[in-house]
Amino acid sequence: MAKFSQKDIYFKDNDMAVFGTDHDSAIFWDGAADELCITTTVSGVDPIYDYHLATKYYVDSQILTTSGDPTGYFDAYDSSGGTTVGTSWTDIPLGTVRKINTEFFSHSSGSSEVIIKKTGTYIIIARVTTTITTGTSRTDSSMRVVKDDGAGYAAVPGTTAVMYNRTNNLGENTGTVALVLDLEANDRIKIQTKRDNGSSTLALLAEGSSLTIFTTKGPKGDRGEDGAPGSGSSITLKYEGTTVSGSPFSILNFTGTAVQKVEQESSNQAEIYIEPDFGSWYGWNISDAESTTNSNSYVNKLTYTTPNIPAGYYRVGYQFEWRRNTTGNDFKARLQLDSTTTIMEINEEPKDPNSWYLRHGFDIIYLTAGSHTFTLDFCGETTSATSRIRRARLEFWMITKS
Structure with missing residues (x-):
């Protein structure tokens, strides 16, 4: 590795420091954009110092940790009322806050102003109730939503509502406005009211005015219940x-x-x-009981019949213990397929008529599609002695389809 001591190395604009025998990566300064450029992805580490690069895992985990509640909400109302409504626009005080997500909104106690902290699309619901406190003159009042985007407060178009106030003690009326509005960080929202016509004295009704603002996008909800199946079907299996x-x-x-x-x-x-063919079709049968015969013609000990299987190559295994009460002639056994094909056949003469002998083995055979029967039979070479068999097993399973 090259090392520079007490000197700097200089590259002009767009000159590259190249890495790899095949020009795999390079670092250079883009003079036009005033940017340091790296031509390939850089593997980083979880940062300890300011100059460390960060891994994708670290960035993703930090986003997850600091994202907070993804739903923005603000809800407040004028609990006291009594503010006089004149012929000039009057701010609605929001003295009681029910809910606020301070990640999205800022509000000072008793203030009429709500400050937006995150850019996004919001739903706004504004409500104002005015009432006649003195006088009998029929009076009109109105309300509106105003926004300050840095250039001072101005009415949001389409947010005017009008209230008709009849007379003292019968003069309450409410205007409500709902809208969807794109807002930028640091925008400010208020609701206002004023008296338009008539000479009666108007004031805000206690708990009659409120402002609710919330984001249009919240967290992903739980998966809903499956709907009822439709009528009919066009699924062909x-x-x-x-x-x-x-x-x-x-x-x-x-x-x-x-x-x-x-x-x-x-x-x-x-x-x-x-899953692969191997082992997908299988079966077995077991007979532990001892069976005997003096016949020199085969008698059945154990049978296994397969279900309807596809054509292919299968492994067929067998095991049993045998005994014959003479050393003068043979014990015989065979394994047959469908009573026609002999898979295994033995003739064995015991060395000790009182001992049990173990016989086991297997074969790989081709089976056609359909059901097949395996039979394990036994007998003696002559009828002068007894042949015995016990703990018999048959098994089969697929190796591969043809």
């Missing part, structure tokens, strides 16, 4: 390209360990992925 009897179906439910995944293949077709 196929097996190896052949339509399954009974199609179309209204519900298809794929279960079991053999199903790896079910996913959409195209706009009108789904694909079901099944």
Whole structure:
């Protein structure tokens, strides 16, 4: 590695420090943009010092940690009332705050002003109630929403509502405005009212005026309940390209360990992925009890019949213990497929008529599609002695489809 001591190395604009034998990465200064440029992705570390780069994991985790409540909300009202409403626009004081997310809003106690802290789209609901405190003159009043975006307060277009105040003790009336508004950080919102016509004295009614502001986007909700199935169906189920009897179906439910995944293949077709053929078809049968015969013709000890299986190569295994009460002739056993094909056959003469002998093995065979039967039979070479068999097992499982 090159090392520079007591001297600097200088690059002119757009000159590069190149890394890698194939120009894999480079660092250079873009003079036009006044930027230091790196041509490839840089792997960083979780930062300890200011000059450290940060990993994506660190950045993502910090965003998650500091994001807070994603829903912005503010709700306050004029609990006291009594503010006199004159012919000039009067601010509505918001003395009682019910809810505020200070990540999105700022509000001073008793103030009529709400400060927006985050740019976004907001829903605003404003309500003002005026009442006649003295006088019998029929009087009109109005309300509006105003916004200060840095150039002073101005009415938000389309937010005027008018109230008709009849007479003293019967003069309450409420105006309500609702709107969706794009707001920038540091924008300020107020609601105002004024007397338009008539000579009666107007004032704000206690708990009759309020301002509610909230964001249009909140956190993602929980998954809803599944809807009722539609009527009819156009789902055609196929097996190896052949339509399954009974199609179309209204519900298809794929279960079991053999199903790896079910996913959409195209706009009108789904694909079901099944685990490999090996071991997907299997079965067995067991007989532990001792069986005997003096016959020299085969008698059955154990049978296993498969379900309807696809064509392919299968492993067939067997095991049993045998005994014959003479050393003068043989014990015989065989394993057959469908009573026609002999898979295994033995003739063995015991060395000790009182001992049990273990025999086991397997074969790989091809089976055609359909159901098949395996039989384990035994007998003796002659009828002069007894053959015995116990703890017999048969097993089979698929290796691969043809």
